[in-house]
Amino acid sequence: xxxxxxxxxxxxxxxxxxxxxxxxxxxxxxxYSGEKLVGMLQxxxxxxxxxxxxxxxxxxxxxxxxxISVASVSGDSPVYGIDNFAQFDPQKENQxxxxxxxxxxNVRNAVLINQDYEDALExxxxxxxxxxxxxxxxxxxxxxxSQLMGLQLAKKHLGDRGIIVVDDSxxxxxxxxxxxxxxxxxxxxxxxxxxxxxxPKNMTTAEQDEVRKGWWNGVNVIVRDPDMIxxxxxxxxxxxxxxxxxxxxxxxxxxxxxxxxxxxxxxxxLGGRFIRAGRQLIRIISKVRGAKDGLLGQYxxxxxxxxxxxxxxxxxxxxxxxxxx
Numbered sequence: 001x002x003x004x005x006x007x008x009x010x011x012x013x014x015x016x017x018x019x020x021x022x023x024x025x026x027x028x029x030x031x032y033s034g035e036k037l038v039g040m041l042q043x044x045x046x047x048x049x050x051x052x053x054x055x056x057x058x059x060x061x062x063x064x065x066x067x068i069s070v071a072s073v074s075g076d077s078p079v080y081g082i083d084n085f086a087q088f089d090p091q092k093e094n095q096x097x098x099x100x101x102x103x104x105x106n107v108r109n110a111v112l113i114n115q116d117y118e119d120a121l122e123x124x125x126x127x128x129x130x131x132x133x134x135x136x137x138x139x140x141x142x143x144x145x146s147q148l149m150g151l152q153l154a155k156k157h158l159g160d161r162g163i164i165v166v167d168d169s170x171x172x173x174x175x176x177x178x179x180x181x182x183x184x185x186x187x188x189x190x191x192x193x194x195x196x197x198x199x200p201k202n203m204t205t206a207e208q209d210e211v212r213k214g215w216w217n218g219v220n221v222i223v224r225d226p227d228m229i230x231x232x233x234x235x236x237x238x239x240x241x242x243x244x245x246x247x248x249x250x251x252x253x254x255x256x257x258x259x260x261x262x263x264x265x266x267x268x269x270l271g272g273r274f275i276r277a278g279r280q281l282i283r284i285i286s287k288v289r290g291a292k293d294g295l296l297g298q299y300x301x302x303x304x305x306x307x308x309x310x311x312x313x314x315x316x317x318x319x320x321x322x323x324x325x
Contacts, residue, residue: 054134
């Protein structure tokens with residue numbers, strides 16, 4: 001199969017998912033993914049297993065909807081999910097929920113890697129051996145840095161025809177991270193992208209039902225294209241970088257750690273929700289008092305957090321081989 005034939009087949013499988021949704025409806029699964037997305041992951045993984053090799057790997061398992069759905073159509077081939085369950089798991093029950101759902105559906109080929117995504121991807125061979133990743137699904141932390149680092153760290157583990165699927169690509173900062181990855185790595189190309197008009201949380205019940213059958217909160221599909229067959233196209237983003245430049249102020253401010261709560265406080269004040277604003281102010285004070293070491297700055301602004309760093313430090317190779325003192 002030529003590279004172009006490969007890309008055409010991937011496109012056909014995405015189109016099948018767009019028209020027909022999931023390959024199988026699995027018992028007892030809930031989560032935040034659309035049926036078209038699930039169907040695409042199932043089809044792409046099965047195709048990669050049979051044609052190009054490579055395992056399925058996802059970051060952000062939550063309660064197992066995509067992991068178990070993909071495992072159910074993958075035969076005995078192992079599929080891997082990375083999650084340290086640090087988010088969206090207030091009762092610390094998600095891992096148990098996943099295990100029960102795997103047992104309910106007689107899924108034995110799904111492997112959970114209970115680690116932070118950066119730690120797991122940096123040492124992935126300890127978990128998957130010498131396998132290459134055929135389909136990489138990123139649905140982990142969607143801040144700009146995590147999104148970009150997730151793609152960068154996964155890159156070296158991808159097979160020659162590896163496919164990347166990014167969930168929640170409705171978010172503009174996710175699209176920007178995807179775009180920056182594509183610009184920095186021109187051997188990868190955007191093959192397909194689809195969006196919905198807003199996050200489902202901001203939709204009516206009828207609209208939510210519709211996107212649950214579809215792409216949920218947007219998707220980007222990126223493929224490795226070393227022969228430069230595909231045209232370079234990019235997810236739509238905003239050229240104004242004000243929000244990202246504001247991160248410098250956030251990181252150097254003494255109380256930058258409470259930025260999310262501070263934004264919510266201002267939103268409540270401007271919306272006339274003063275009781276809610278009072279509760280949020282209490283949470284801000286509590287978070288400041290309970291902040292871990294290293295999160296609060298010593299000064300009101302322009303904190304560098306460099307007090308304990310060395311005045312000069314050489315790479316060991318240079319120091320040893322070049323006889324630099």
